[in-house]
Amino acid sequence: MAKYRSIVVLTGAGISAESGIPTFRGADGLWEGHRIEDVATPEAFARNPRLVHQFYNMRRAALKTVEPNPAHKALARLEQAFDGEMLIVTQNVDDLHERAGSKNVLHMHGELRKAWCLGCDGRTRWEEDIHETSRCPHCAREGRLRPDIVWFGEIPYQMDRIDEALSGCDLFVSIGTSGNVYPAAGFVALVRHFGRAHTVELNLDPSECSRMFHETRHGPASQLVPAFVEEVLGP
Ligand code: BJW
Numbered sequence: 001m002a003k004y005r006s007i008v009v010l011t012g013a014g015i016s017a018e019s020g021i022p023t024f025r026g027a028d029g030l031w032e033g034h035r036i037e038d039v040a041t042p043e044a045f046a047r048n049p050r051l052v053h054q055f056y057n058m059r060r061a062a063l064k065t066v067e068p069n070p071a072h073k074a075l076a077r078l079e080q081a082f083d084g085e086m087l088i089v090t091q092n093v094d095d096l097h098e099r100a101g102s103k104n105v106l107h108m109h110g111e112l113r114k115a116w117c118l119g120c121d122g123r124t125r126w127e128e129d130i131h132e133t134s135r136c137p138h139c140a141r142e143g144r145l146r147p148d149i150v151w152f153g154e155i156p157y158q159m160d161r162i163d164e165a166l167s168g169c170d171l172f173v174s175i176g177t178s179g180n181v182y183p184a185a186g187f188v189a190l191v192r193h194f195g196r197a198h199t200v201e202l203n204l205d206p207s208e209c210s211r212m213f214h215e216t217r218h219g220p221a222s223q224l225v226p227a228f229v230e231e232v233l234g235p
Contacts, residue, residue, distance in 0.1 A: 005084040008169040014176020019066045056147040057129040068100035071225035076101035108156040110149040119144035179208035188212040
């Protein structure tokens with residue numbers, strides 16, 4: 001327990017795969033039947049808001065059918081039992097970390113269960129479908145809501161807080177991310193640059209960044225993460 005004082009955990013789609021949420025970069029390069037550039041850019045939303053809303057409405061609805069798996073639960077246990085600082089920086093837009101009991105979670109790519117009004121900049125918890133005619137509860141304007149998701153070309157959320165946590169941590173763990181998307185793919189290099197943290201990758205396959213880590217373990221997150229958490233917490 002005394003070995004580490006500050007832990008940052010980066011999670012990606014792989015941690016939620018065993019809960020039944022598909023990852024992004026499958027063998028066919030398609031994203032649930034859509035090309036990424038058709039749905040995950042501001043330009044795509046401007047071009048075809050209906051398609052983009054449909055895509056996110058489908059994924060928001062699917063959240064109601066899934067549950068946290070042992071990997072999410074193990075991280076919640078770590079946060080509860082660890083007597084130092086711990087931050088989960090997730091690229092995921094699902095809420096499975098929170099539902100597993102984690103409290104200190106930062107959604108750098110946004111959240112499916114939030115809507116963002118382009119009219120008044122207000123953010124609202126949103127459980128149901130968003131339509132082109134949906135009304136913002138803050139400013140009452142129609143048709144200005146979008147999913148609160150960070151698309152390609154947009155700046156991920158809370159980068160200052162993330163940089164601060166990365167520079168101060170002494171353990172950095174990356175779970176279930178392919179290392180294709182920046183800035184998250186660059187976090188391990190940043191942590192190595194600061195030079196004070198042990199770095200560990202837990203992933204099904206070697207990621208694009210595997211060689212940057214001090215330690216890599218490959219297998220399903222539902223097995224690797226609980227075992228790793230028990231090691232960190234010690235006897
Ligand atoms: C398991 C498992 C199991 C499976 N157990 N593991 C050229 C070079 C470099 C950068 C750029 C470039 N051109 C443009 C850029 C920047 C761009 C970028 O990175 N593009 C790349 C494609 C090259 N990035 C951006 O635009 C970002 N913004 C930005 O850079 O702003 C500038 C800035 C930054 C910082 C400060 C100031 C300015 C924004 C990126 C937004 C990403 N958005 C998405 C979609 C939104 C969310 C949504 O709709 O759901 O976020 S894209 C998508 O990819 C999603 C994910 O969060 C993200 C990462 O994917 P992830 O999680 O890694 O999933 P997969 O599927 O790729 O991998 C899953 C892994 O799990 C695999 O390795 C499996 O093996 C593993 N796995 N089952 C354990 N059971």
